[in-house]
Amino acid sequence: MPRLSAWFVRSALIHLTLGFTFGGLMLWNKGLPLHPALWRLLPAHIEFLLVGWTVQLALGVAFWILPRFYSSRGNTKPAWLAFFLINGGVWLAGMGAALGAPAPVILLGRVLEAGAALAFAIHAWPRVKPLSPEVKP
Amino acid sequence: MPIVTRTFVKTALVYFVVALLTGMLVAARPVLELPPLVIGLTPVYFHLFMVGWVTQLIIGIAYWMFPKYRRDMPRGYDSLAWTTYALLNLGLLLRLVAEPAQTVSPAPSWGWLLALSALLQWLGGLAFVANTWPRVKER
Ligand code: HEM
Numbered sequence: 001m002p003r004l005s006a007w008f009v010r011s012a013l014i015h016l017t018l019g020f021t022f023g024g025l026m027l028w029n030k031g032l033p034l035h036p037a038l039w040r041l042l043p044a045h046i047e048f049l050l051v052g053w054t055v056q057l058a059l060g061v062a063f064w065i066l067p068r069f070y071s072s073r074g075n076t077k078p079a080w081l082a083f084f085l086i087n088g089g090v091w092l093a094g095m096g097a098a099l100g101a102p103a104p105v106i107l108l109g110r111v112l113e114a115g116a117a118l119a120f121a122i123h124a125w126p127r128v129k130p131l132s133p134e135v136k137p
Numbered sequence: 138m139p140i141v142t143r144t145f146v147k148t149a150l151v152y153f154v155v156a157l158l159t160g161m162l163v164a165a166r167p168v169l170e171l172p173p174l175v176i177g178l179t180p181v182y183f184h185l186f187m188v189g190w191v192t193q194l195i196i197g198i199a200y201w202m203f204p205k206y207r208r209d210m211p212r213g214y215d216s217l218a219w220t221t222y223a224l225l226n227l228g229l230l231l232r233l234v235a236e237p238a239q240t241v242s243p244a245p246s247w248g249w250l251l252a253l254s255a256l257l258q259w260l261g262g263l264a265f266v267a268n269t270w271p272r273v274k275e276r
Contacts (some may be wrong), residue, residue, distance in 0.1 A: 024259035031251025
């Protein structure tokens with residue numbers, strides 16, 4: 001897989017690990033109470049698993065397998081930008097909310113996430129097309 | 138399609154149906170005046186969908202399609218893949234039973250089962266990551 005896909009997928013696996021850890025702690029705590037503060041992990045749990053894991057994995061695999069222009073993946077700069085925006089956004093919005101950060105921090109996180117969506121869409125748009133022939137005619 | 142993948146994907150499809158039926162039940166509660174146990178199914182509905190269906194489908198397909206681990210072990214450790222399957226599904230099924238039960242009639246036995254469910258799913262996640270991480274390779 002290309003370098004950017006490997007980065008997206010590795011980051012997705014890290015978010016899966018952290019998100020499952022937060023969820024596991026909350027579920028344990030729901031059965032055998034450890035500490036009420038563990039409930040504060042809920043926003044980080046949700047952001048890490050919905051966006052950091054599921055969405056990020058989809059972006060990584062899409063960058064890898066969408067049709068190419070012969071061997072080129074087109075303009076990859078917006079896709080790289082999406083990588084940094086989505087990860088910054090997930091941490092600001094998810095960890096921000098879990099740590100009780102002020103509302104503008106969470107807003108900034110969501111702005112970065114939306115920016116990631118836009119940047120990735122700009123990259124992927126022209127790649128949603130019929131497959132190129134394997135070799136140049 | 139390898140047998141590990143077929144098992145994950147078919148199980149995921151079953152969860153897909155069960156999750157949406159559970160969602161239907163949750164929505165039917167106020168209409169049909171179903172017992173309060175059904176309220177306790179809300180997080181179960183969501184996790185049957187996101188863990189049982191979406192995550193399990195991803196795990197099955199990743200095992201099949203990701204770059205090879207080694208020539209003699211293209212898909213990593215099969216024992217780890219089966220361990221992932223057992224831990225994740227046992228954990229999720231325990232949650233399906235224990236979470237609504239703990240919500241309507243909290244009892245130490247439900248609490249212990251819920252904690253066990255948390256531990257099993259967490260270990261299942263770790264087993265998947267351990268087997269998949271070395272297969273994420275640039276080329
Ligand atoms: C891809 C996987 C997952 C996703 C996308 C996810 C997402 C979510 C979401 C959106 C909620 C809020 C739902 C609500 O308030 O009803 C939630 C709650 C929760 N999740 Fe997860 N989750 C995932 C996996 C897990 C796992 C593996 C565990 C435990 C091992 C877990 C434990 C919990 C707990 C304890 C809650 C709080 C339930 C309550 O309100 O009592 N989650 N999760």
